[in-house]
Amino acid sequence: MNDRKKLFNKxxxxxxxxADDDIQVAPSSVMQGEEEVVDFSDIVVETIPVVSSxxxxxxxxxxxKEEKSNKNKVTLFLYDLxxxxxxxxxxxxVVFAFLFRLVGVDGESMTNTLQHGxxxxxxxxxxxxxxxxxxxxxxxxFQKPLIKRVIAVGGQTIDIDYNTATVxxxxxxLDEPYVREDYLIKKMDYREFPYTxxxxxxFCMGDNRNGSSxxxxxxxxxxxxxxxxxxxxxxxxxxxxxxxxxxx
Numbered sequence: 001m002n003d004r005k006k007l008f009n010k011x012x013x014x015x016x017x018x019a020d021d022d023i024q025v026a027p028s029s030v031m032q033g034e035e036e037v038v039d040f041s042d043i044v045v046e047t048i049p050v051v052s053s054x055x056x057x058x059x060x061x062x063x064x065k066e067e068k069s070n071k072n073k074v075t076l077f078l079y080d081l082x083x084x085x086x087x088x089x090x091x092x093x094v095v096f097a098f099l100f101r102l103v104g105v106d107g108e109s110m111t112n113t114l115q116h117g118x119x120x121x122x123x124x125x126x127x128x129x130x131x132x133x134x135x136x137x138x139x140x141x142f143q144k145p146l147i148k149r150v151i152a153v154g155g156q157t158i159d160i161d162y163n164t165a166t167v168x169x170x171x172x173x174l175d176e177p178y179v180r181e182d183y184l185i186k187k188m189d190y191r192e193f194p195y196t197x198x199x200x201x202x203f204c205m206g207d208n209r210n211g212s213s214x215x216x217x218x219x220x221x222x223x224x225x226x227x228x229x230x231x232x233x234x235x236x237x238x239x240x241x242x243x244x245x246x247x248x
Contacts, residue, residue, distance in 0.1 A: 101123075103122055103135050103145070112178075120133075122230035131149065134223075135232060138223055149207060198222055
């Protein structure tokens with residue numbers, strides 16, 4: 001009998017320890033004669049779900065797939081971005097190589113129409129007319145490109161009246177609202193007028209007539225049309241004054 005009581009007490013102690021570890025025990029006991037019998041049918045044990053190795057592999061695979069998908073999205077975005085940037089540079093390079101040229105103004109010979117430091121866009125033409133502002137690459141005394149205005153083309157006769165600062169082309173006085181000053185100074189290196197422009201050539205002058213070395217001078221002379229880079233058609237810098245043919 002004592003041994004059974006000891007076993008009962010030990011079992012009860014163990015059950016109480018288990019109850020302290022989140023196991024709820026609701027013991028009920030019944031007396032059968034002199035013996036006390038413990039009923040374990042009401043013991044409630046809280047179970048913790050166990051993730052099997054297969055489930056772990058599935059979760060790991062799903063995570064890896066999502067991570068790989070995110071990396072692919074970033075890679076595709078960067079690829080698209082680089083492609084767009086590279087395509088833009090190629091298009092710009094082609095446009096500026098074959099259609100337009102960016103040219104900077106160096107000097108004061110075209111004031112007040114153009115200022116030193118202006119930046120212009122030019123394009124090549126097959127035929128130039130009176131009034132066009134052009135970029136000249138012909139080799140001259142100054143050994144640099146020049147920007148001037150076309151005054152007469154091949155076959156036309158130009159004459160200059162220095163007393164009245166009037167320019168005539170084929171006997172017709174030009175209306176020139178773009179010139180800086182209303183008087184002309186004749187310099188020693190200027191040619192005699194009237195002068196007939198050779199075919200395939202252009203007679204050009206700067207708008208700042210008294211501060212320009214141009215076709216009037218033997219240092220420059222008539223311009224071969226094949227030595228013209230192009231016609232300037234817009235000023236891109238400084239901003240706000242794009243139209244270089246607006247003289248009002």
